[in-house]
Amino acid sequence: MAIPAFFNYFSIIVTFSTISLFSVPFQVHGSDDNFLLTYIVHTDSNARPFHFATQDHWYSFMIESLVDGDIESFPHPQRIFYTYDTVFEGFAARLTRFEANRFEGYPGVVDVREASRKLKLDTTHSAGFLGLNKEYGLWAESRFGEDVIIGIVDTGIWPESKSFDDRGLGPIPARWKGSCQDGTLFNSSLNCNRKLIGAKFFLHEEEEFIQSQVQVYFYQSPRDGDGHGSHTASTAAGAKVHGANIFGFADGTARGVAPKARIAMYKACSASNCEDTDILAAIESAVKDGVDVLSISVGGADMAYYENVIAIGTFAAMKRNIFVSSSAGNAGPTAYSVHNTAPWLTTVGAGSMDRTFPVEVHLGNNMSLVGSSLYGGEISDNNVPLLFLGNCSVLPYPRDVIGKIAVCNSSNFVAVRKSFGVQKAGGYGFIQLNFAPNGEMRAFPYILPSATLGYADSLKLLSYIKSTKNPIASFKRSRLTVVGENRAPVVLPFSARGPNIIVPEILKPDVIAPGLDILAAWPSNIPPTRLSDDPRRALFNTDSGTSMSCPHVAGLAALLRSMHPDWSPAAIRSALMTTATTVDDQYRSLAQYEDMSPAIPFSVGAGHVHPQLAADPGLVYDAGVSDYINFLCSLNYTEKQMRVFTSGSNNCSGANFKSPGDLNYPSFSVVFNSTKVQEFRRTLTHVGTQLPEVYKLKVDNPNAGKLNVTVMPEKLLFDESSKTQDYTVKFQSNVEVNTVTSMAENAAFGSISWESDLHVVRSPFAIMWNK
Incomplete structure (x- = not known):
């Protein structure tokens, strides 16, 4: 779900426990x-x-x-x-x-x-940052995702965007059963093509809501009136577009992760809400139409799976062998904030990239601060008076702001709106202070010379303002776009965190992917700020959130499906997880943006996706319908609740899972309460090209004083007669639950890896002690 940047979208990103339901x-x-x-x-x-x-x-x-x-x-x-x-x-x-x-x-x-339930909506460089190369590796071997069909459940699509051009694509796959639906400013025969092969809208609920709260850009059709859907669709599977940029920033060739995949849009959201009945109808249609991959950048407060329409709908998708990528949510860094936690979903958190849009703020005391901005107009080198306006909540702004740089302590979500107020009041510039230690420096398309500062620089600026009667500053920009000079990826503060509040025995999120300042297609009639008084227009725009990381993984799944058409959704997820990287571009452990402390599995899952390695994972943890039914039975659901997922009666009499953690999942989440020993069995399936292949055990357990980890056997041999092998893991606590007194003592992390001469198959584990 994308993080809305502006005031009129603030209700979208409130903590999910407070969302109106x-x-x-x-x-x-x-x-x-x-x-x-x-x-x-x-x-x-x-x-x-x-x-x-x-x-x-x-x-x-x-x-x-x-x-x-x-x-x-x-x-x-x-x-x-x-x-x-x-x-x-x-x-x-x-x-x-x-x-x-x-x-x-x-x-x-x-x-x-x-x-x-009302659910909420949760690039020129990201493909390169992921290591995708047109000459070799996953892109070349998967033929760029050719003929894989990606369904997008979102706000619709802007079909005129060059990202949805069908040049170079062959006929629509014969297996496709979908269609395009006519509607307001959307003609199926003109707006659909060999790229956009399906487009439908499901707004029966939302129509009533919109009639009472007028939307500036509302179309009773698949056309996108918000920008979110066009952005996510082009991120997943946009065609190659040269010269893509926003006001000169991030200039380059834009393309989706799977640029030759086909797109089917299922519009089930407006700018502000996604009704659960519409979401369920959209997923049903996608399953019937025959998509191969679903991207759902939508979510809300999690609840029992038999009450959760996304869990219900995507269970049916899984039964049809459809891979589903879902956003983890934007309520981080709060613990237990991750949503879309059903194990048949791949839940995606957000990380940064090594691309920034820096602007220097030079203070009168010769101190230089570095902020971020997408303001593309002229910037004067002259010093200008600074005026601190607190949180800039008093309107209209005072006459004192004329000709000055307004300094505001404002959240990301309202900064751009307030900068417009400063401009209207005659101000010269705008600086957004960020006093939340976990506040990331997003780049916004400001309408006047502006900068968003990080936490440390915000403190320095405020200290300078208080130290002098006449504070002054100037903006300086030497480069519009800088690549490769900052540490990346890091886990972004908004990216929702585990543990999994619904089923703690399933570790979520699964992985992270790029989710900050992603450049992708944008409707040509919608301002890049979404503000009605913004006269500017752009064909591409940047956006941030787990909504942006989710379609990256959907695109990767399309590439893997093209390369390995026999892989199940679970196998694809396993490949992405077990090959994920746990280090950044400087070969340091992945860190959390808020304090640069080491990232933990509750924030990154298995790590940041590594496409080239995922193409050849060696081994996978596979699972199918019967495994997920056993999982649901382990939750002690009633027969009535089980029938939401199964046809006919199901009394779970044949289920053999002792706990939800028995699911053959590529990670481990262990909860110690009344017992001090937890034991699990896993099955690995060989999908490599070389046999025989021997894998040896490696356990990373930094908390050996608190925890013993025993794995049997310690060596696995795969050959023509034994392409699957089982192993068991025993986690034994060395501490009493009632002696755990702090959050730091309440959890421990590590990993179990199987290593051969060619592959490393890594599974993270997270341990919790609950009183």
């Missing part, structure tokens, strides 16, 4: 029981009476027999607006609470649940 009600009578709300009704198709020829006929009969016929505003045919038969069986409808209660116990109805 209520659907918009429509009162039809005076009683509270007569508000029409949205409900998802889960049915059992095997219980459909024989005299109903189709599910739709049966559902219509249910509505006619159970709903209040006196409500003239919403007659029966309009009550049902989605039917589902792929992700699960059922429908979404407008019902009152009284009517919904009448569905409970109705023959064939498994469950009735209010659809109350």
